[in-house]
Amino acid sequence: MSELKALFRKRYVPNEITWLKDDKIVYADDDIIITHWEVLKPRCDFSRGESTYYRKKGIKVSRIYDKDGVFLHWYCDIIMEQGVEGLMDLTDECRLKNGADVFIKELDSHKNEDIIVFTDLLVDIIINPNGLIEVADLDEIADMLKQGMITVEQMDLALHTAHDYLALLYSRYSKDADFTSEDFVRP
Numbered sequence: 500m501s502e503l504k505a506l507f508r509k510r511y512v513p514n515e516i517t518w519l520k521d522d523k524i525v526y527a528d529d530d531i532i533i534t535h536w537e538v539l540k541p542r543c544d545f546s547r548g549e550s551t552y553y554r555k556k557g558i559k560v561s562r563i564y565d566k567d568g569v570f571l572h573w574y575c576d577i578i579m580e581q582g583v584e585g586l587m588d589l590t591d592e593c594r595l596k597n598g599a600d601v602f603i604k605e606l607d608s609h610k611n612e613d614i615i616v617f618t619d620l621l622v623d624i625i626i627n628p629n630g631l632i633e634v635a636d637l638d639e640i641a642d643m644l645k646q647g648m649i650t651v652e653q654m655d656l657a658l659h660t661a662h663d664y665l666a667l668l669y670s671r672y673s674k675d676a677d678f679t680s681e682d683f684v685r686p
Contacts, residue, residue, distance in 0.1 A: 504613035505602060506532070509585055511621060512642050513635075514592050518583075518599040522550075530554055532615070545571055552617060554580055556686040557660045559617065573626040573684045575664070577657045580615045585616025620657035621651070624664060630678045632668060633659065 506519045522536040533553040538545065546566040552559045559576040586603055589595075594604065622642040624632040640657055643649045664686055671683055 505615070506534070507586065507599065507614070507616040509616050509618040511619070511648050512639050513594065514590065514597045514648070515594040515596055516589070516616070517596040518602050520598055520602075531618065544583075548574075549567070552567075552578070552580075553686050556664075557620075558664055558686045560681075560684050560686070570628065570679060572628065573678075575624040575626070575684065577622040577624075577660045577664075578618055578619045579653065579656060581616045583614045585618060586614070599673060618653075620653055620660075622657045622661045624633050624661065624668075625667065626678055626684055630672065630676065633664070634665070 506524065508517045508519055509515075510517075518562045519536070520535040524532065524534055524545075525559070526533040529556060534550045534552075535547070535608070536550065537547045544565075545563045548563045550561040551558055557578055557580075559578050561574045561576070563571045563574050565571055583606070586599075586606065621636050621643060625635060626657060627633070640649070640654055644651065644654050657660040667686060676683055
């Protein structure tokens with residue numbers, strides 16, 4: 500893989516594309532991308548994180564910290580990777596954030612192979628330090644399918660990926676498991 504120049508997050512709820520230009524890319528290859536980041540807008544519930552994009556698995560695992568650097572939980576997004584084409588199918592309602600509008604206007608000057616867009620497929624899995632595993636936003640994926648914002652294939656991919664990942668997590672679950680360990684959450 501050539502050096503990664505631009506990383507984008509595409510979301511359906513809210514409908515937006517964010518250029519993650521402030522994320523520090525620590526490592527990138529054909530299998531994973533590791534980033535360290537601060538929240539774009541101040542929040543009371545968390546402050547920063549470290550994310551690993553498991554590119555071939557369709558899962559982004561983020562370690563979430565509060566303002567004092569205390570680990571809060573793992574937040575796992577089910578994602579779909581695209582190249583520059585992920586910036587091309589914008590609707591009029593799509594908000595472009597953190598300079599994405601400027602980047603897209605100047606797109607011809609960028610090497611397309613250096614651009615990755617990760618589409619958030621709405622299903623999220625949260626792993627708490629006490630072992631509680633939560634699945635979030637299943638209602639959103641159903642709503643987005645009804646509204647025609649996502650395809651049946653995207654919903655199918657999201658649900659099957661989440662199912663397989665949850666099965667893996669449950670297979671590692673035990674009274675002695677360290678739920679704060681990356682070994683527990685690694686897909």
